[in-house]
Amino acid sequence: MxxxxxxxxxxxxxxxxxxxxxxxxxxxxxxxxxxxxxxxxxxxxxxxxxxxxxxxxxxxxxxxxxxxxxxxxxxxxxxxxxxxxxxxxxxxxxxxxxxxxxxxxxxxxxxxxxxxxxxxxxxxxxxxxxxxxxxxxxxxxxxxxxxxxxxxxxxxxxxxxxxxxxxxxxxxxxxxxxxxxxxxxxxxxxxxxxxxxxxxxxxxxxxxxxxxxxxxxxxxxxxxxxxxxxxxxxxxxxxxxxxxxxxxxxxxxxxxxxxxxxxxxxxxxxxxxxxxxxxxxxxxxxxxxxxxxxxxxxxxxxxxxxDLGSWDAVWEAMEKDKFGNVASGRVIFEGATSSYARSEGGRLVACVGTSNLIVVETDDAVLVADRSCAQDIKGLVERIHEQHAPEAETHRKVRRPWGFYDSIEHGERFQVKRIVVTPGARLSLQMHHHRAEHWIVVCGTALVTRGDEQFLLSENQSTYIPIGVRHRLENPGKVQLEIIEVQSGAYLGEDDIVRLEDTYGRASAAYG
Missing domain, CATH: 3.90.550.10 (Spore Coat Polysaccharide Biosynthesis Protein SpsA; Chain A)
Structure with a gap:
């Protein structure tokens, strides 16, 4: 105060x-x-x-x-x-x-x-x-x-x-x-x-x-x-x-x-x-x-x-090749002029014969736009919002105070996530009404709370969290903890979380 x-x-x-x-x-x-x-x-x-x-x-x-x-x-x-x-x-x-x-x-x-x-x-x-x-x-x-x-x-x-x-x-x-x-x-x-x-x-x-x-x-x-x-x-x-x-x-x-x-x-x-x-x-x-x-x-x-208010402004602010092109990430230009291309998801972006074009690739979306229409992208995002598509609000990789998770694959009754927890951090104590989870440790050491149990998992070890059982994932080590989480169940939405306790003072819903 x-x-x-x-x-x-x-x-x-x-x-x-x-x-x-x-x-x-x-x-x-x-x-x-x-x-x-x-x-x-x-x-x-x-x-x-x-x-x-x-x-x-x-x-x-x-x-x-x-x-x-x-x-x-x-x-x-x-x-x-x-x-x-x-x-x-x-x-x-x-x-x-x-x-x-x-x-x-x-x-x-x-x-x-x-x-x-x-x-x-x-x-x-x-x-x-x-x-x-x-x-x-x-x-x-x-x-x-x-x-x-x-x-x-x-x-x-x-x-x-x-x-x-x-x-x-x-x-x-x-x-x-x-x-x-x-x-x-x-x-x-x-x-x-x-x-x-x-x-x-x-x-x-x-x-x-x-x-x-x-x-x-x-x-x-x-x-x-x-x-x-x-x-x-x-x-x-x-x-x-x-x-x-x-x-x-x-x-x-x-x-x-x-x-x-x-x-x-x-x-x-x-x-x-x-x-x-x-x-x-x-x-x-x-x-x-x-x-x-x-x-x-x-x-x-x-x-x-x-003010970097558009991709055209980003193109203006950055150093260009002799043909006026700007590349970020894995990008190849062939016969292109005055274009901006960015590969954020790691895939190769190839632009052949393009002129005054914007191409931005991420893990879950690709934008292709004429540079002269760069200001119209705001309207595009509004349309994505209207369709209630997640790409307007979140990336595939979602950051949290304890680290991040990346939604690698999903189907009708399953979802696979890569979860990375920073040293000393922990997810909330929580439970789910509609999904079970399998955890496989890829790197580091995990301290797992499952019901009344608490135990350690090291690389290549795994555990299973049944529906309705309270659980928590922690990283007690000095290196990053990386796990693969396989979710299965009738409903896999992020709002199927009941937070029982949280170190970071967050609300009761939303992942981790």
Whole structure:
């Protein structure tokens, strides 16, 4: 929960005076905030509901989230950067987010949104967390799923923006456009400030092609990067002025929430009442209103930025061969031009005579699309949802806090899974009403609970779990445990699980 000092400064009726008092004090502390609640449906079939694009390696072997979390390393300037970023993510992604942070050596504060409410409430939760010790901070809010090639240029732009944030303005980084593009929102720049910055005249929606061309030709419209630099107190004051309901419910959600030792969890009931809105709509587009509590500034960022909002954008961001092709994984081009091909499932992808094509192969789905139609993939995913097909939400390989499982084969009354459990981890204590399970240890040592029994299995040993018997699988060793599970029964759905006990505090259903 928030401490008494921060709560007192953020209560209704004292918002203006308290936040003005904060903003009048010097502040040199930069707190990186990573907004990781997106779904990234346009990068299907790699990005899915349970494993969205920020968690995958789109342009490198590390994920976009990991790249964002380490982006402020080496920052050298007049401001002090907190080494522990604040990450705001969804309930279903919390364990993978935590695992990826540990694997890249980042100790992060993770705030878990009970439901998705867009970027403005997420930033508000982060601002409250940044002020939990009663001190103000300059927030550097970054989307988790963008690519930036030049970290030094980013650091310089943030240093410039932080000066304006320190003065009580809300600063954002704008991208001088290199081409007309209808996939981005634009910022109309106003009067010039120092260091290449400008006042923000207004934000504009994603334009039609003709209007986008006019914007670029005029030289006074920049792309909206979605990166914001603002004092926490200034953000809270502006939100309280423009959207009092969102502000009040975020305060209530934070006060009514709890810290479970690993994650900060706002109150689900209060956060469920929070209106859903973006940073742009909730605050930024209203800064030009009369009597707005602060001004907006935009600082140019020329650093090889991409929002990776489509497979076409991924193709644009990556190094190409002499024919304009981009390959990832086992890919062969023959007479192809300007194509993107990715083999994720390990199969060979061969493109012969293709032009401006996208081909993405995974274990359970293959996408073939014209690059000019890359934005239409979002509609395709909506149709997959309507058919209640699992490929919209999950991959064949499903990650869990204890490791992962991979559905290798299935039929009418059987299913075969490969289960990998990390050292020291264990699945929930559970039982099934409709299926029995056979476990075969392939690698490592398994500690098995079956009814009132508990015993060890080593490589090439197996056991049988009858229907209705409580059971648990654990890895007591120092190497990964790998087993093959053969399920048999009348119903094999993941909702045929009754969790009796769970180390990770998860709900009663869903696998493991």
């Amino acid at each position: 928030l401490n008494t000092t921060a709560q007192d400064h953020a209560t209704e009726g004292t918002t203006e005076s308290a936040m003005l008092a904060f903003a009048s004090q010097p502040c040199r502390r930069l707190v990186p905030v990573i907004l990781a609640g997106g779904s990234g449906t346009r990068l299907w079939p790699m990005s899915r509901g349970q494993f969205p694009k920020q968690l995958i390696g789109v342009v490198a072997t590390t994920s976009l989230l990991q790249a964002t979390a380490t982006r402020m390393r080496g920052f050298a300037g007049d401001f002090d950067v907190d080494v522990q970023p604040i990450i705001v993510c969804g309930e279903e992604h919390r364990f993978t987010t935590d695992e990826q942070m540990r694997s890249c050596g980042v100790e992060a504060t993770i705030i878990v949104e009970p439901v998705r409410r867009d970027t403005a409430p997420a930033l508000t939760l982060a601002a409250l967390q940044a002020m939990k010790d009663g001190q103000d901070a300059i927030i550097v809010a970054m989307p988790a799923d963008h690519s930036i090639a030049d970290s030094a240029a980013l650091h310089h732009a943030i240093s410039v923006a932080a000066v304006y944030a320190q003065r009580g303005m809300i600063a954002t980084l704008g991208i001088p456009p290199t081409r007309p593009d209808t996939a981005f929102g634009y910022i109309r720049i106003g009067d010039a400030l120092d260091d290449g910055a400008h006042l923000i005249e207004r934000f504009v929606e994603k334009p039609a092609p003709e209007l986008a061309a006019q914007y670029v030709a005029s030289g006074i419209y920049w792309w909206n990067s979605g990166i914001f630099i603002v004092r926490a107190s200034v953000w809270l004051r502006a939100l309280a002025r423009f959207n009092a309901e969102m502000y009040a419910e975020c305060i209530a959600a934070r006060k009514g929430g709890h810290d479970d030792g690993k994650f900060i969890r706002p109150c689900p009931a209060a956060f469920g009442r929070v209106p859903s809105d973006s940073i742009d709509y909730a605050v930024m587009e209203r800064l030009s209103e009369q009597n707005a509590p602060c001004e907006g500034a935009v600082v140019p960022l020329v650093a090889g930025w991409s």
